[in-house]
Amino acid sequence: MLYLIGLGLGDPTDITVKGLRAVKACSRVYLEEYTSVMSGGKEALESFYGRSLVLADRDLVEQGAEQILKDAHETDVAFLVVGDPFGATTHSDLVLRAVHAGIPYKVIHNASIMNAVGCCGLQLYNFGETVSLVFWTDSWKPESFYDKICKNRKSGLHTLGFLKQSVQMFVSRGKKIYEPPRFMTVCQAASLTEDTVCVGVARLGSDDQSIRTGTLRQLESCDLGAPLHSLVVTGQLHPLEVDMLRLSAEPGALGHLTMVDGSTYTS
């Protein structure tokens, strides 16, 4: 049996009891650590599980899948993924290889940023398509994520934006990942401006998680600390959502808002 086990978001104790039992019972346990990293890393997990883990880098997962699946007809193998195995990054390819080799598989789910972001107070069913935020270079200026954010906003929906790990490096060095003037130009129709209320989320689920609500301009100068970071661009807000956002709001961030009932809200 191949077990795909989500580790959740915070620390080693975020694994489920079911997941922990599987980890202890499997003959080989792989840790996928190239799409997301857990605080304390491999060593902290090994110490908590009381067993050693094999680090599965991208090459091993993409080219060496038969090594991971070796003998999984007769023995149990676990593949550990930070968050949920079918969260932001899916591991469909490994599942398909297992199925085609006649190896049964089982998924043990856990929280991922895709659902845990609800803790900022925005309702998950009001989110539209998720986007990846990328850093513009001189030669690479992708625009598709702006369009998706604008499209969501036009429908009144919130957008969860992932900052890719390569981008995190830039962010943590204090560089900008978006250019507000560009935002304003493209998105006038969606009223997406520097004053748009956004939520910056860092290290969600861990003890030192950081949630900050502010205008896009305010969040530019917010230091949320170490990765991983995500950015939520809000759509139309429900009064209860505003009340929740207030818990993490910068001064004045929630100044003038258009509510879901069309009224203007002034804090």
Next chain:
Amino acid sequence: MLYLIGLGLGDPTDITVKGLRAVKACSRVYLEEYTSVMSGGKEALESFYGRSLVLADRDLVEQGAEQILKDAHETDVAFLVVGDPFGATTHSDLVLRAVHAGIPYKVIHNASIMNAVGCCGLQLYNFGETVSLVFWTDSWKPESFYDKICKNRKSGLHTLGFLKQSVQMFVSRGKKIYEPPRFMTVCQAASLTEDTVCVGVARLGSDDQSIRTGTLRQLESCDLGAPLHSLVVTGQLHPLEVDMLRLSAEPGALGHLTMVDGSTYTS
């Protein structure tokens, strides 16, 4: 401290180690069971935790919050929610009451249907707005969910549809919750027909979970068994998504598909 603890989706062992430790350490533990129910119910959870739980019905949560929060300045109180505390149903109101009473709170996340649905093989970031599917009565025929599904489809996005518990009753008695002709009339522009590929999901995360991929017409006659059920209406499909859907597909379901690259796919 008020702990809001997600129980995950399957059985009592789906709680996280962190969550279980909190449950054991809290002086009072409430179980919210009116929005979703876990297999085995309260008794199975009490037996696994080795302690008794207080059932929190809607009245207690909405009108008796001060009873739940009583003395939570000095003692630890846990509030257990099937799935994630900020998943399909949020508990913002309880959080706000705690904060306004000066009681700190902590969320221990877990999987919810909002992210676990990814295990059917559809990529989570390609989902648009979530909808609630309701049963039409003679006097109540809401249409907004059709429009949202069509809007998502037009953007190539998948739609996760929840069947409300009141609807589950009808479904489990073999009644229809949608009317295909109506679907076709409203949604022609979005090419949403009886041949649209959908995924029926039941009891996700439990040992007897059921995932069936078929056309809307095929799924009408599929018996997915006991609640809870969700229905995913697919948008534009990526080849890897099709390969995953094939694992749960009814014969002929994936006959003619338009792929994300514009090509037509014939299985």
